[in-house]
Amino acid sequence: xxxxxxxxxxxxxxxxxxxxxxxxxxxxxxxxxxxxxxxxxxxxxxxxxxxxxxxxxxxxxxxxxxxxxxxxxxxxxxxxxxxxxxxxxxxxxxxxxxxxxxxxxxxxxxxxxxxxxxxxxxxxxxxxxxxxxxxxxxxxxxxxxxxxxxxxxxxxxxxxxxxxxxxxxxxxxxxxxxxxxxxxxxxxxxxxxxxxxxxxxxxxxxxxxxxxxxxxxxxxxxxxxxxxxxxxxxxxxxxxxxxxxxxxxxxxxxxxxxxxxxxxxxxxxxxxxxxxxxxxxxxxxxxxxxxxxxxxxxxxxxxxxxxxxxxxxxxxxxxxxxxxxxxxxxxxxxxxxxxxxxxxxxxxxxxx
Amino acid sequence: xxxxxxxxxxxxxxxxxxxxxxxxxxxxxxxxxxxxxxxxxxxxxxxxxxxxxxxxxxxxxxxxxxxxxxxxxxxxxxxxxxxxxxxxxxxxxxxxxxxxxxxxxxxxxxxxxxxxxxxxxxxxxxxxxxxxxxxxxxxxxxxxxxxxxxxxxxxxxxxxxxxxxxxxxxxxxxxxxxxxxxxxxxxxxxxxxxxxxxxxxxxxxxxxxxxxxxxxxxxxxxxxxxxxxxxxxxxxxxxxxxxxxxxxxxxxxxxxxxxxxxxxxxxxxxxxxxxxxxxxxxxxxxxxxxxxx
Numbered sequence: 001x002x003x004x005x006x007x008x009x010x011x012x013x014x015x016x017x018x019x020x021x022x023x024x025x026x027x028x029x030x031x032x033x034x035x036x037x038x039x040x041x042x043x044x045x046x047x048x049x050x051x052x053x054x055x056x057x058x059x060x061x062x063x064x065x066x067x068x069x070x071x072x073x074x075x076x077x078x079x080x081x082x083x084x085x086x087x088x089x090x091x092x093x094x095x096x097x098x099x100x101x102x103x104x105x106x107x108x109x110x111x112x113x114x115x116x117x118x119x120x121x122x123x124x125x126x127x128x129x130x131x132x133x134x135x136x137x138x139x140x141x142x143x144x145x146x147x148x149x150x151x152x153x154x155x156x157x158x159x160x161x162x163x164x165x166x167x168x169x170x171x172x173x174x175x176x177x178x179x180x181x182x183x184x185x186x187x188x189x190x191x192x193x194x195x196x197x198x199x200x201x202x203x204x205x206x207x208x209x210x211x212x213x214x215x216x217x218x219x220x221x222x223x224x225x226x227x228x229x230x231x232x233x234x235x236x237x238x239x240x241x242x243x244x245x246x247x248x249x250x251x252x253x254x255x256x257x258x259x260x261x262x263x264x265x266x267x268x269x270x271x272x273x274x275x276x277x278x279x280x281x282x283x284x285x286x287x288x289x290x291x292x293x294x295x296x297x298x299x300x301x302x303x304x305x306x307x308x309x310x311x312x313x314x315x316x317x318x319x320x321x322x323x324x325x326x327x328x329x330x331x332x333x334x335x336x337x338x339x340x341x342x343x344x345x346x347x348x349x350x351x352x
Numbered sequence: 353x354x355x356x357x358x359x360x361x362x363x364x365x366x367x368x369x370x371x372x373x374x375x376x377x378x379x380x381x382x383x384x385x386x387x388x389x390x391x392x393x394x395x396x397x398x399x400x401x402x403x404x405x406x407x408x409x410x411x412x413x414x415x416x417x418x419x420x421x422x423x424x425x426x427x428x429x430x431x432x433x434x435x436x437x438x439x440x441x442x443x444x445x446x447x448x449x450x451x452x453x454x455x456x457x458x459x460x461x462x463x464x465x466x467x468x469x470x471x472x473x474x475x476x477x478x479x480x481x482x483x484x485x486x487x488x489x490x491x492x493x494x495x496x497x498x499x500x501x502x503x504x505x506x507x508x509x510x511x512x513x514x515x516x517x518x519x520x521x522x523x524x525x526x527x528x529x530x531x532x533x534x535x536x537x538x539x540x541x542x543x544x545x546x547x548x549x550x551x552x553x554x555x556x557x558x559x560x561x562x563x564x565x566x567x568x569x570x571x572x573x574x575x576x577x578x579x580x581x582x583x584x585x586x587x588x589x590x591x592x593x594x595x596x597x598x599x600x601x602x603x604x605x606x607x608x609x610x611x612x613x614x615x616x617x618x619x620x621x622x623x624x625x626x627x628x629x630x631x632x633x634x635x636x637x638x639x640x641x642x643x644x645x
Contacts, residue, residue: 050537052533052536052537071536072533072536072537072539073536073537073538073539073540077537078537079533079534079537081530081533081534082530083528083530085528085530085531085533085534086534087531087534087535087549088553089549089552089553090549098535098538098540098548099537099538099539099540102538102539102540102544103539146534146538150538
């Protein structure tokens with residue numbers, strides 16, 4: 001069990017800087033998820049922690065000890081790879097015991113550990129099979145098993161579920177959550193899937209363009225995103241954003257329509273954001289903005305209504321249940337609540 | 353209008369397939385005829401060899417007699433030549449395939465200083481025929497006092513640039529970086545990863561290079577011709593050529609033409625056998641399962 005600390009970590013491939021000055025502390029036993037679009041540097045950051053990449057500058061500490069220049073195995077971490085990376089010529093048992101054999105553990109202990117982990121992961125019947133004779137989910141469990149038997153100080157997961165189909169992904173997601181509760185180990189998990197991030201994480205680290213954008217609990221990120229990038233990256237459907245300029249207590253939109261909330265508006269306000277569930281659909285003529293329903297998406301549990309606002313773009317509204325009173329082409333009004341608006345400056349930084 | 357692809361039932365596909373079969377048949381005849389000539393010639397008496405149709409058997413079937421002559425001539429030196437060829441080619445082939453695998457693995461999986469230059473040198477070396485290098489190599493080995501030893505033939509043959517090129521391309525594809533990284537996370541050293549994880553996955557590539565190097569060495573003529581001058585050290589190629597030259601120049605050597613043909617026939621049997629034995633290693637799919645495509 002371990003506290004992992006990154007201090008001023010930089011990583012450049014030649015002249016290209018992939019990670020710029022990252023500082024992060026991961027608490028003992030925390031489930032931390034690195035999330036971001038492709039090319040954001042999230043996998044590189046994980047590989048730096050793993051020791052598979054050398055940091056260009058900065059320090060990595062595990063439980064206070066500087067491991068920056070140690071190899072992957074010396075850091076006592078385990079990693080689960082996106083492609084599973086099982087040894088194809090070895091059986092499941094050999095796959096799981098390989099690391100222990102390298103560490104020259106006694107045979108009896110290797111057997112006991114592998115059997116124990118196979119039990120937890122329900123792999124007992126497959127121990128003598130080769131990876132190619134297993135299904136995708138089973139292979140993923142073997143990869144996780146191989147990580148567990150080493151009894152590492154922390155687990156690293158690099159997009160472990162992205163090769164699985166949707167149903168299996170949900171199942172494995174729950175298994176990983178249970179595993180974390182059971183082992184209580186520090187886990188760092190990389191994904192581009194924000195649903196995985198929201199459901200699994202104690203802490204989410206949002207990355208973009210090689211920089212940490214925000215660190216916080218899933219609800220902190222959802223309710224108080226630090227900038228426009230986080231605001232739009234977390235949440236599905238994503239947050240609506242409109243460009244505005246303040247005029248006394250009123251907001252003036254790009255098409256010069258006004259919304260007066262009768263409350264003071266920060267003078268540096270340049271964008272407002274609001275979640276799809278924070279915008280109210282009203283009869284035409286009412287509310288702060290007027291538009292026309294362009295697309296209605298019915299999910300059964302929710303109805304997503306995409307309202308075209310002409311020059312302002314499209315706003316998405318989420319309504320619970322199957323709302324039958326809305327149809328395509330219908331003119332509607334949109335009602336906003338000042339206290340629910342997320343204010344952002346011209347640079348996209350959250351105000352207040 | 354929708355786009356319709358060529359299917360196995362379309363007229364165009366069938367036409368193309370016939371054309372392909374015709375071209376391949378021609379190619380087959382072209383490659384097989386000389387071999388067939390060797391087979392028929394080995395069954396003839398010396399007189400029949402020149403008086404009967406070359407591409408069919410003569411009435412008098414002389415194969416066993418020819419074989420007997422072949423293996424008894426000059427106190428059975430042909431057997432010695434075969435043993436020499438087998439020794440030179442198997443040691444060279446195993447060595448060349450191992451070095452090619454090491455080099456290919458390094459080129460495919462590591463970044464190191466001068467990698468691009470070295471790769472360019474290997475690719476350039478593929479273009480240079482060994483024949484062009486034999487004389488300088490002779491002078492080098494002669495200075496070391498290694499001519500007229502098996503090493504004179506084996507050492508130069510351990511360098512097999514086409515094999516390096518092949519293994520580089522094969523390993524790049526067959527072994528994922530994540531697999532190597534998984535080994536590193538498990539604490540295995542680089543050579544341990546290579547020997548206990550990667551190498552078994554490389555068997556199809558290794559077998560291919562092995563057989564290519566084996567055949568190249570089995571058929572190598574010029575290198576042993578230059579390096580060796582003791583008849584009991586000759587491989588089959590050089591030995592047969594010597595028999596042939598006695599056949600055309602020496603008195604009473606006329607008898608030897610069919611023996612040379614029989615020797616040629618016998619010398620290709622092990623190569624064909626090697627191909628058949630190694631075939632099962634070419635069956636790919638060893639890497640399937642460990643890494644999701």
